[in-house]
Amino acid sequence: MGMNSDYEKELAFQADRRKATTEFIKLVSDLWYDRAIEVVLFKNQLIDKNVSDILNLHEYAGRFVEKPISVFDSVEMVRAINDINLPPSKLDIGKLTYEYISEGHGHDNVKAFVIDRLKDARSAKEIKPKDVVLYGFGRIGRLLARELLTKTGKGNQLRLRAIVVRGAVTQEVLEKRASLLKIDSVHRDFSGTVEINADKKALIINGTTVHIISAAQPEDIDYTQYGIQDALIIDNTGAFRDEVALGRHLKSKGAAKVLLTAPGKGVPNIVHGVNHTDFNPDIVNIWSAASCTTNAITPVLKVMEDTLGVEGGHLETIHAYTNDQNLVDNMHSKYRRGRAAALNMVITETGAGKAVAKALPSLAGKLTSNAIRVPVPNGSLAILNLNFKKEVTVDAINALVKKYALEGGLVEQIKYSINNELVSSDIMGSSAPSIFDSHATLVGNDNKSAVLYIWYDNEYGYSHQVIRLAKYISKVRRFTYY
Template structure:
């Protein structure tokens, strides 16, 4: 398809594979063309994990391997197993850096040194030009070539805080993310730097921290020092939530569900539901956050409690693709 954005992905973990699955589901009309995949795991292992996914189910298409290539719905995609990304990326518009290891500038710049036009990192990193969350600080993108897409929780929280602050003014807020377990937690008790996270992730609720707390000061600096946060990891495999209490300056009178719905409908990355949903209902939802309107509570004249769902893999991967499109639109 003429004018497609050429993409390479390094790191075929949960986010790398989910990005590839979403592109494949877009079919022939996709604005993206994946031209290269890189991971330290064998190609057959990556192909197997694409075919069979414990969260999203079987892949709705054809997956084959041939030599050093993945054949995805008939399209041949080159595959390499390079720990240092020793790969020629000349002509690639954007490298999706999904290894989770881009913490230094040298690592973050690898894609540029290999020839890619830009690098989009699937997580927080102190080594980037800028951290951008769609629906919160989109204008910060500018001409940055190494960009962090922040974290899944930051993508859920920041657009909501931005919308609330613009509408009603935020004095302070506290968020608790109720987050499914991730690969950073062991399946059985095993040593970790965070002692609570050393416990078996599928057996206990684990109080811990969230990177969203510090990232909020970066993404919404005018609210710096007014937002706090914490996390509880819970024994589910997918979909997380934010439980947010906001002290506002100018809450409207009456039932707040209608005004919240109106705010959500002005923000493409924010969804809403009127149903008494549970987490599994939100699997593969593409929004950054879905406000659960029945959970809305007003406390006195100025305090608001909100609850929002987010698929921390699918929704975050959707924002990676949105951000990739934004970055590619700057091409001369």
């Protein structure tokens, strides 16, 4: 009888927890779609998640901060957020709940605590939405399109208006473009809807018209005829890499700013969270989001440099193969990249070691680097072998990185992994460009050197860094609480 009674209690608790989770999902969705307030849980997205996803994220959150964080706490917190007047915002409910559990009981109730913590929201500036054009529609371009249209909400920030491609825009071309956007072998099905309008030469994504423009060169385009004004052009082609070439975009009618999704020459190379505030978007018109590897390693290197001092070191990237390599053995401008990508580990060069210095000048000349392309389609690993000015331990290094992942200016960039079974497929779909593997940290016998392992989704995580930088350039960053 006692065992059955316990079982009935467990069933009742699970039912209550799932009911609370359903309310949580509704509140989160209403805040986003009605008021442009985005709620995340320790940087993990909550829009379009199901009950099991939400419960699993809460379990992770509790293990991460080493305090119990339940969905019941989150529901109470999100109710309070819903009850107060806030501008368009991005709020980490995990951080808010953790702080309330740790230190917030001096307030009369949760609502009083939330009002106090989010008081700076009152001074948030009004946002003017920015038109965006994707110049090129390959791997990164399609991921950017997915994210931009998924997160359009009320259209308060970035508005994807057009995509530029080469060649004629026929019904067949539109159907193929739509199919590639909807279905992805790596990132799976797009959660929204994609239709075509052959008469308009457009894709209708989540009910929003996105024009498909054919152009051989940037100067030929008049964006204003599509109702596009002062647009940010995100160049995903890799065809234009320096200031002069990228400046051709600014000769187009309706274009105002350019963002390159690759390392650039003669333009600011930005790792958002590290050096983006060094450049004024009112003055600078051409930007580079650097490379996926640079975005992966620079946040952790900044933590190490700021706290321990980096004497020198070596970076080795174990990188997923890319479209630049051959599917089967064939001629290539670079020797080893000509060999079949899905069958070989391929040693090649990477400029990430030098590129880091563009974001962290104090590391100039201190790092060597190389890369190995391996037979996986996505998901990469950077291994940092570093020498420090101060003595270190494994626990001390992990504590430092965890602190920066939880608070400060790098919380969007660094995800601190506590998973002792972590493998490359586990990090797919992570919006953080840098996933620190805490269980892999090694410290040398001299206690002044260490090997750090940093995973990164070289497509999805990098795309989110591009969007973060695009929001900064366009001055549409909302009030945030992390």
